[in-house]
Amino acid sequence: MLRRTGDAIATALVASVVLVILLHLLPGDPLAAVLGDHPVAPDVEARMRQHWATLPAIFGGLLRGDLGQSIVQNRPVATILAEHLGPTFLLGALTLLIDFTAGLALGVWSALHPDTMRARFVGAVTIVGYALPSFVIGMLLVWVFALKLHWFPPGGVSDVLLSPDASFASRLVDHLWHLALPLAAMVIATLAVPLRQQRSAALATAAQPWVLAARARGISPGLVAWRHCWRPALTPIVTLLGLWFPMLVAGAVFVEVVFQWPGVGLLLAQATADRDVPLVIGGGLLLIIAVQLGSLLADVLYHVVDPAQRHA
């Protein structure tokens, strides 16, 4: 595990260097975001640029743990990222929670009822959701549930008119009301993957001799599914969880943009368009760290779910 952690740190460092260099190779000028097409005298432009970190300064800052200042917002990158992390984490965590509970349950259920109409229907619906781009799903949800039915707001994280003195319960209900559509878009776009992974793994496991033996012993189908099918079929799901873990911090850019969910995805999309290099680097680093953490988490979970790994 120590070696694995060391590898993760080294990979994160290399990825950071590549990210910084790639960003500097991108065409475009942050001055466009700061000034539009307003002209400024060369000395004023030079004065503005001298406040912007150069490549060596960015690397120096990173080594000291300082992510620097956003060019466009003129505020510390760390502060800006921290402000956007909460909404992204909330959306990502709930998506993962639903995907890896409902998705897994539906996957096992589909495996146990492979030839029923209901299982085929669930499979078809989720695969349609997976096939559609998330922003299309988002726009459809907005059109139906916000513009036509007026059941949910079309965007944002909370009601801007809600009093700062509103009770915790009011604020919670308001947040959940705003969360409904983006969360639905995320889940519809992703649910098919854990479902199908779990279904395939459970089907393969169900054909194993120990499952057949359990059934032959007269153990109930539910218990067979829980005790003998589900856990051995978890390994590919753990891999998936590791891969999707960065969603917690990077969000889903398209869904955040469509719903103007003020998370890291929306922030990074805007920062990239603005060529706000320090902010993009800060967000990119966050993502790299999340990828490495996800990978480490998967390794740890392998040990938990697979006894063979523990003893290896």
Next chain:
Amino acid sequence: MTARVSAGLLLLTIITPAAAQSVPRHATIVYAVGREPTMPIPLFTAMFTENEDLADQMFLHLAVFKPGAQVTGDNALAPALAKSWHRIDPLTLVFDLDHRARWQDGTPVSAHDVVFTWQLANKTATDQSRLEPIAGVDALDPWTVRVRFKRPFLEQLYTFAFLMQPLPAHLLERVPPDAIGTSDFAKHPIGNGPFRFDHRVPGQLVELRADTSFYLGRPSIDRVIFRFVTDANTRQNLFLTGETDILDHVAPASLPQIHDDAAARIVNAPSSDLVYLLFNTRAPNDTSRIHPIFSDPRVREALTLALDRPVIARTSYGEGTPVPDAAQSQSWAWITAGGFKPAPGNLARAKALLAQAGWRDANGDGVLDKNGLPLHINVMYPASSAPRHTIALQVQQMWRAVGAEAELDRIEGSVIRGRVFGGQFDVWINVAVQDPTPTSLVQSWSCQSAHHLPTTNFAGWCDSTFDRLVGVASSAKDQPAAWRAVLSRMASQHPAIFIAAPSSIVAVHRRYDNVIIWPSRAWLSLWQWRVRPDAALPRDR
């Protein structure tokens, strides 16, 4: 409506029968803006509209526009922070500040604040060219300010009184200029205008509250919320679901949907926007040389005549969009009292002009060429602009009819600045926001601006006759006639193809009365909007 009127009170003032009901206690405006106004402090706005619009709610100008929005002469503006002014001589104006004016911490606004702000502007302003005509500013007494100019010109009042939004000296004098942007003052501004800063939720909103002791009268709007929504579709959805009260920059394609919304009213405000295809007169790969195609005025004229500009304007910006022949947005409609009458397209004349200029289809490929150089034109525009893409497609098709081949170059906004400032383009589809004053033409179209930085004369266009006429117009008695001559000269030289002077289409919730939207600094009168008591929403009560 005459052109003068349309250029005038830029919008719509709807007077309703006197309502018997009491004014809603918490009349609210929620306005979604495309980017976060992170620095709504005069002098520090970096000229971003969102910053300026928010600053306008908190910081008064010395004087503001009058209906008509002309800016020449000493009577052009209406009093604001300055209750009056008088002229000492052609180079000197004296302003009397309103004694009742207070900063929102209770300190009186004084002449010292004005002098301090002027001194600060000299150290920090992004665009120093606006200050260049001013020789000096000094306080004659606590409420009297004397302003001396370097030369006589008709827009002295506008140059100082509108552009000057004083900052509180007592709060900022001890803060180094470079540190003001990150100071506590920037985080929680204290102004002297109709609204006080209330709170900011980073990345989401800024809320302002009415200053109930505002000396010009309590605002009829109690709170204004600037909500940040970067995506235009979401801004529209928020308006249609009633979460916001104003939707600006409405695309013509969205109009039917907004017309169907019973709570919405469309307001067609004259705007300062001008849409044109700018010909680069310098070679993109070596700006010290002339452009091999566009340095010839006959080619520029031919390419102009090849276009059916009214059709392009209509399909891109909607029915009735004016088409100017020179750099004239609707905010300068007073120059041509008869309205916009564009010269018609003429395909035969366009072909003849190109032939005269030596362009022939030597190899029979349908594209004209001259000395081996094909009439191949790169047309650059930002990928994010749907109207400009519509324009580009039509231009491409219409130019094909005269043997010109347009290559559409749809690029990101952050890349365009470098290309434009470096002169690396053939044709650029630009949307310029014109200053209220036509003397600003020198910034983009004069010989001086072609050769000196900073400049917005990106094409390097230079015409000494045009420059001379601008000089004459700057101090002419008959302002409309003088500026007509300037624009006429420009139209004859075809430095660009002027496509449209579009209106600013704004959707506003129907419950507001007294809706006034200005062509420049649109929301200056927001504090005077009113919510009709019989139409108030729960958030207004």
